[in-house]
Amino acid sequence: MSEEICCGLKVGQKVPDFEMDTFEPSKGDFGKFSLKKAKKAGKWTILFFYPADFTFV
Amino acid sequence: MAALAEQYDRFKKMGAEVVTVSTDTQFVHLAWQRDEKLLEKVKYPMGADPTGRISRMFGVYDEQTGLALRGTFIISPDGTLLNSEVNYYNLGRNIDELMRKFKANLYLSKHSDEGCPAKWKDEGDKTLKPSADLVGKVYEALQ
Numbered sequence: 001m002s003e004e005i006c007c008g009l010k011v012g013q014k015v016p017d018f019e020m021d022t023f024e025p026s027k028g029d030f031g032k033f034s035l036k037k038a039k040k041a042g043k044w045t046i047l048f049f050y051p052a053d054f055t056f057v
Numbered sequence: 058m059a060a061l062a063e064q065y066d067r068f069k070k071m072g073a074e075v076v077t078v079s080t081d082t083q084f085v086h087l088a089w090q091r092d093e094k095l096l097e098k099v100k101y102p103m104g105a106d107p108t109g110r111i112s113r114m115f116g117v118y119d120e121q122t123g124l125a126l127r128g129t130f131i132i133s134p135d136g137t138l139l140n141s142e143v144n145y146y147n148l149g150r151n152i153d154e155l156m157r158k159f160k161a162n163l164y165l166s167k168h169s170d171e172g173c174p175a176k177w178k179d180e181g182d183k184t185l186k187p188s189a190d191l192v193g194k195v196y197e198a199l200q
Contacts, residue, residue, distance in 0.1 A: 044072055044133060054085075
């Protein structure tokens, strides 16, 4: 694992570009989220982590 | 997650892409979203982080359980992390507070010489401009 994706970004730091697979309920299909693409589109990104599916919400 | 679904359209209209993330796969996300009635209105993309790579990057990966803590992060369009909030497993998040912080970030991105004080809620509320005149006079400035 490279250094920059190691252990906890702090506010004020640049977030390294990353991609991840998604399920997109609005399309009923799988997709990908790309920080690079969000940035290119001039969008803000809000990441909302939670422990696990099928647990209390 | 259901509370977030209710406000998702507002976040989107204001220029944010909201993505939820857990260490489940996208296949499990699909099964859960279709199964759980509370999630029937969910429109946000549900991100899969089965290796914990993204969770580790944001410091929310729990090595003991393989799960991600309840972390919320706001990233500006230039890729800067501007907000970071992490709750332990047993405390949910207030989406109104997330909206307040997002609005404040939007405002501050256009007014970089100002600051939003603790009670700032929306555009039009008092902000502060740090200067020599403000030193020791914050109370008066907020009146």
